[in-house]
Amino acid sequence: MSSSPSWEKSMATWEGIQEAHERIAPRIHQTPVLRSATIDALCGAEIFFKCENLQKTGSFKIRGAANAIFSLPEKEAERGIITQSSGNHGAAIACAAAWRRVPAWIVMPKNAPLVKCQAVEAYGGKITFCEPRISARNEAAARVQSETGAVMIDPYDDDRIIAGQATAAKELLEEVGTLDAVLAPVSGGGLLGGTCLSAKQLQPEIRVYGCEPAKADDAYRSLQTGTIQTMDSSDTIADGLRASLAPRTFAILQKHLSAIFLVTEEEIIGAMKLIWGRLKVITEPSSAIALAPLLKPEVVQTISRGGAGSARPRIGVILSGGNVDLRALPF
Amino acid sequence: MSSSPSWEKSMATWEGIQEAHERIAPRIHQTPVLRSATIDALCGAEIFFKCENLQKTGSFKIRGAANAIFSLPEKEAERGIITQSSGNHGAAIACAAAWRRVPAWIVMPKNAPLVKCQAVEAYGGKITFCEPRISARNEAAARVQSETGAVMIDPYDDDRIIAGQATAAKELLEEVGTLDAVLAPVSGGGLLGGTCLSAKQLQPEIRVYGCEPAKADDAYRSLQTGTIQTMDSSDTIADGLRASLAPRTFAILQKHLSAIFLVTEEEIIGAMKLIWGRLKVITEPSSAIALAPLLKPEVVQTISRGGAGSARPRIGVILSGGNVDLRALPF
Numbered sequence: 001m002s003s004s005p006s007w008e009k010s011m012a013t014w015e016g017i018q019e020a021h022e023r024i025a026p027r028i029h030q031t032p033v034l035r036s037a038t039i040d041a042l043c044g045a046e047i048f049f050k051c052e053n054l055q056k057t058g059s060f061k062i063r064g065a066a067n068a069i070f071s072l073p074e075k076e077a078e079r080g081i082i083t084q085s086s087g088n089h090g091a092a093i094a095c096a097a098a099w100r101r102v103p104a105w106i107v108m109p110k111n112a113p114l115v116k117c118q119a120v121e122a123y124g125g126k127i128t129f130c131e132p133r134i135s136a137r138n139e140a141a142a143r144v145q146s147e148t149g150a151v152m153i154d155p156y157d158d159d160r161i162i163a164g165q166a167t168a169a170k171e172l173l174e175e176v177g178t179l180d181a182v183l184a185p186v187s188g189g190g191l192l193g194g195t196c197l198s199a200k201q202l203q204p205e206i207r208v209y210g211c212e213p214a215k216a217d218d219a220y221r222s223l224q225t226g227t228i229q230t231m232d233s234s235d236t237i238a239d240g241l242r243a244s245l246a247p248r249t250f251a252i253l254q255k256h257l258s259a260i261f262l263v264t265e266e267e268i269i270g271a272m273k274l275i276w277g278r279l280k281v282i283t284e285p286s287s288a289i290a291l292a293p294l295l296k297p298e299v300v301q302t303i304s305r306g307g308a309g310s311a312r313p314r315i316g317v318i319l320s321g322g323n324v325d326l327r328a329l330p331f
Numbered sequence: 332m333s334s335s336p337s338w339e340k341s342m343a344t345w346e347g348i349q350e351a352h353e354r355i356a357p358r359i360h361q362t363p364v365l366r367s368a369t370i371d372a373l374c375g376a377e378i379f380f381k382c383e384n385l386q387k388t389g390s391f392k393i394r395g396a397a398n399a400i401f402s403l404p405e406k407e408a409e410r411g412i413i414t415q416s417s418g419n420h421g422a423a424i425a426c427a428a429a430w431r432r433v434p435a436w437i438v439m440p441k442n443a444p445l446v447k448c449q450a451v452e453a454y455g456g457k458i459t460f461c462e463p464r465i466s467a468r469n470e471a472a473a474r475v476q477s478e479t480g481a482v483m484i485d486p487y488d489d490d491r492i493i494a495g496q497a498t499a500a501k502e503l504l505e506e507v508g509t510l511d512a513v514l515a516p517v518s519g520g521g522l523l524g525g526t527c528l529s530a531k532q533l534q535p536e537i538r539v540y541g542c543e544p545a546k547a548d549d550a551y552r553s554l555q556t557g558t559i560q561t562m563d564s565s566d567t568i569a570d571g572l573r574a575s576l577a578p579r580t581f582a583i584l585q586k587h588l589s590a591i592f593l594v595t596e597e598e599i600i601g602a603m604k605l606i607w608g609r610l611k612v613i614t615e616p617s618s619a620i621a622l623a624p625l626l627k628p629e630v631v632q633t634i635s636r637g638g639a640g641s642a643r644p645r646i647g648v649i650l651s652g653g654n655v656d657l658r659a660l661p662f
Contacts, residue, residue: 032363034385038453053611054365273657280384280613280653322611326604331657 011252012163012194014201020067020163021170027066027099031055031168033175036278043294045303046314048179049275050172053283053322057119059240060168060191060320061092067164068153069096077102082150084108084130084141086240087116088321089155094125105150107140109133113239115325133232134244156188157246166194172316173202181303182316183290186210186219186260187241189249191320196256207306210253210260211289213237213268218244220260223253237265237330240286240321258306261293268292269330275319285330287320342583343490343497343525345532351398351494352501358397358430362386362499364506367609374625376634377645379510380606381503384614384653388450390571391499391522391651392423392486398495399484400427408433413481415439415461415472417571418447419652420486425456436481438471440464444570446656464563465575487519488577497525503647504533511644512634514621516651517541517550517591518572520580526649527587538637541584541591542620544568544599549575551591554584568596568661571617571652589637592624599623600661606650616661618651 031051040046052060069081080103083093090106097104104125108117109132120127130140145152155161168191169182182199186192192210199206212219216234222245230244245253263271272288274295275281293299294315304313362382371377383391400412411434414424421437428435435456439448440463451458461471476483486492499522500513513530517523523541530537543550547565553576561575576584594602603619605626606612624630625646635644 029366032365032385034363035360037387054363056368058611276613276657280389282607282611282613326607326660326662329657329660 011248012159012166012197014197016159016163017166017170017198020160021167023070024063024066024164024167028056028062029054030171033172034279034281038278039274039291043300044297045294045300045312047294048172048176048314048316049279050168050316050318051281052168053281053287053319057088057091057095058321058323059088059092060165060318061088062095063167064161064164064190065089065092065096065153066099068158068160069093069100071160072151076151080104080148080150081153082141082145082148083153083155084137085155086242087112088240088323090125091116091119091123091323093153094120094123098124103150105144105148107137107144109137113323113325116323119323134230135232154246155243156190157248159248161190162194162197162248162252164194165191166198168318169195169198169316170202172318173199176316178203178314179206179316180313181207181209182318183209183211183293184318185238185241185286185289185320186212187286188243189219189245189253191318192257193249193252195318196252200256207258207303208256209258209293211293212260212262213241213289214262214264216242217262219253220262222250223257223260238268238286238289240284241289261299263289263292267295271295273331281319282322282324283319284321284324287322290317290319342579343494343528345528347490347494348497348501348529351491352498354401355394355397355495355498359387359393360385361502364503365610365612369609370605370622374631375628376625376631376643378625379503379507379645379647380610381499381647381649382612383499384612384618384650388419388422388426388454389652389654390419390423391496391649392419393426394498395492395495395521396420396423396427396484397430399489399491400424400431402491403482407482411435411479411481412484413472413476413479414484414486415468416486417573418443419571419654421456422447422450422454422654424484425451425454429455434481436475436479438468438475440468444654444656447654450654465561466563485577486574487521488579490579492521493525493528493579493583495525496522497529499649500526500529500647501533503649504530507647509534509645510537510647512538512540513647513649514540514542514624515649516569516572516617516620517543518617519574520550520576520584522649522651523588524580524583527583531587538589538634539587540589540624542624543591543593544572544620545593545595547573548593550584551593553581554588554591569599569617569620571615572620592630594620594623598626602626604662612650613653613655614650615652615655618653621648621650
C-alpha cells in the first residue's frame with residue numbers, strides 16, 4: 001500500500017526468515033530446548049528454554065551474522081566486514097567472516113568484558129576500542145569503515161540480521177508446538193524483533209514479551225513514548241543490553257510486542273543463579289534476564305489471563321548467550 | 332552353559348537394557364548431544380558430548396534409580412528404599428522414590444558436597460551421615476536397613492542399575508551413529524559397565540575406555556591385577572569417583588573394556604574449565620574427567636590407530652553429572 005510507512009516496506013519478511021534458516025542451518029547448531037521441573041514448579045508454568053547460550057560463538061548472534069555475511073555478493077564480501085558491538089555480535093561477525101574467509105573489523109566499547117574481546121580475537125577479528133557511549137561507537141565505526149572500505153553490518157538495524165535472529169524462535173516453536181507466550185531480552189531489538197516476526201507468523205495468538213534491565217530501560221520508554229529513546233551509558237550487569245532500539249526493530253516491537261518487563265539487578269542475578277543451579281547451563285546476565293519476570297507470580301498470572309486462561313501457561317524463554325567471565329561470577 | 336562363571340549369568344542383558352529404556356524414557360530427559368568446534372580442534376577428533384549433566388537430578392544416576400525402583404513389585408516398593416551414595420545416586424533414589432510415592436533413606440559420607448546433600452533433602456530423602464570410608468558406609472546402610480525394613484538398592488552391583496545406566500550410551504549411539512570409541516568416568520562401574528554393554532551390542536567394533544583420577548586408581552589396579560582393589564578414602568576433587576568396583580561391574584569391564592586412562596587433578600580441572608568455557612554447560616569434576624585424556628595427543632593417536640585408522644576419530648564422551656557448588660569453583 002502506498003500509505004504504508006517506510007518501515008513496513010523494509011520489515012524482514014517470513015520469506016526472508018525461511019531463506020535465512022536454509023542459509024545458516026548447515027553452519028550453526030540447532031540448539032536444544034531444556035526444561036526443569038523445579039523451575040516449572042517455582043514459576044507455576046511450563047517453561048521451555050531455547051538454549052542459544054549453547055549456540056556457536058556462545059550466542060544467537062551467529063544466526064544474524066552468518067545470514068548477513070553469506071547473503072553478500074562476492075564483490076562486496078571480499079572488501080571485509082565492519083561492525084560495532086558490545087561483544088557477542090562482534091564475535092559472531094568475526095566467526096562468520098572467517099567462515100567466508102574475509103577480514104572483519106570490530107569496534108567495541110573499552111568496558112566490554114575481557115572474555116568477549118578474547119572471543120573476537122580468537123576468531124581473527126580486528127578490534128578498535130572506543131569510549132562506552134553509543135555516539136562514540138558510531139563515530140569510531142564510521143572512521144574504521146572509511147579507512148578500510150569494508151561493508152558495514154549493523155548489529156540490529158538490518159533486515160538480514162533480524163531475519164537471522166528470527167530463526168531461533170522459529171526452531172523453538174517448530175519443536176515444542178503451541179505456546180502461550182515467548183520472552184526474550186531486548187537491547188537493540190534484533191532478537192526480540194525477530195522473535196516477534198517468527199512467533200506471530202507461526203502462532204498468531206501467541207504473546208511476545210521483552211525483558212530489560214530497569215537500569216537500562218530505554219526500550220521500555222521508547223514504547224511508552226512512541227519515539228526511540230536512547231541511553232548513552234548504563235552500568236547494568238547485563239552488559240549485552242546497553243544498546244538502544246533502531247528504526248527497524250522499534251517498528252516491529254510497536255506492531256507486535258505485548259509488553260516489556262523491567263527487571264532489577266538482583267532479579268537478574270537470582271534468575272542467573274537458578275538457571276546455573278537447575279538447568280546446569282552457563283548463561284550470561286543479559287540472557288538470564290528473560291527468566292526473571294516469570295519468578296514473580298503476578299507476571300505469570302498476567303500471561304495466564306491473556307491467553308486461554310490455562311492455570312499453567314506454556315512459556316518459551318530464549319536464553320540468548322553464555323559468554324561470561326567464569327572468574328567473576330556475581331554469586 | 333554350565334561352565335559359565337556366576338557373573339555371566341547375572342550380567343545385565345540387552346533385553347534388560349531395552350526394557351529399562353522403555354520403563355524410564357517417559358520420566359527422564361533424552362539429553363542433548365553437544366559439540367564444540369574449538370574442543371574438536373584442540374583434540375584432533377570429532378567429539379560428541381552426551382550431556383547427562385543436563386539430566387533430571389543433574390546426573391545419569393536417575394536412569395538406574397528409576398529403572399530399579401519402577402521394577403519393584405508394589406509389595407516391595409511400599410517398604411521404601413535404602414541406599415548409600417556419595418551424592419548423585421542418593422539424589423536419584425530420593426527423586427525416583429518420590430515419583431513412586433515411597434520413602435527413601437540415604438546413607439552419605441559426611442564429606443559429601445553440600446549441594447549434593449541439599450539435593451537429596453529437596454527430593455524428600457532422609458540422610459544418615461557416616462564416616463567417609465566404604466566400610467563405614469556399608470555398616471551404616473546395613474544398620475538403617477535393619478531399622479526400617481526398606482529395600483536396599485546398591486549403587487552399582489545391581490543389574491537393574493547397570494541396565495538403566497546403559498541407556499545413556501544407547502541413546503548416544505542411536506543418535507550419532509558409528510563412533511570409534513566412547514569414554515566415561517569410572518567409580519563403582521555402573522555407568523562404565525552399562526556403557527560397555529550398550530556400545531558393544533550396538534557397535535561390536537567400538538572401543539570403550541574408562542577415565543579415573545590417578546588419586547583414586549582402584550579400578551585401574553583392579554583390571555591390572557585381576558582382582559577387585561579397594562581404596563578406603565581419597566581426596567580427589569572428583570568427589571563422585573571415590574567408590575570401588577563391585578563383582579558385577581568388574582566382570583563387565585574385564586570382558587569389554589579396552590583400557591582405563593588415569594588423569595591428574597590438574598588435568599581434571601583443565602578439562603572442566605574447557606567444558607564450561609566452550610560447551611557452556613556446568614559439569615562436575617567427576618564428569619569433566621572423561622574429556623581430560625583426549626587433550627593428550629598420544630591418547631587420540633592410540634584411539635585412531637586402534638580403529639580404521641581415521642586421522643580424526645569420532646569419539647563419544649559421557650558427561651555424567653553437573654552437581655557442583657557454584658561458590659567453590661576450582662578456577
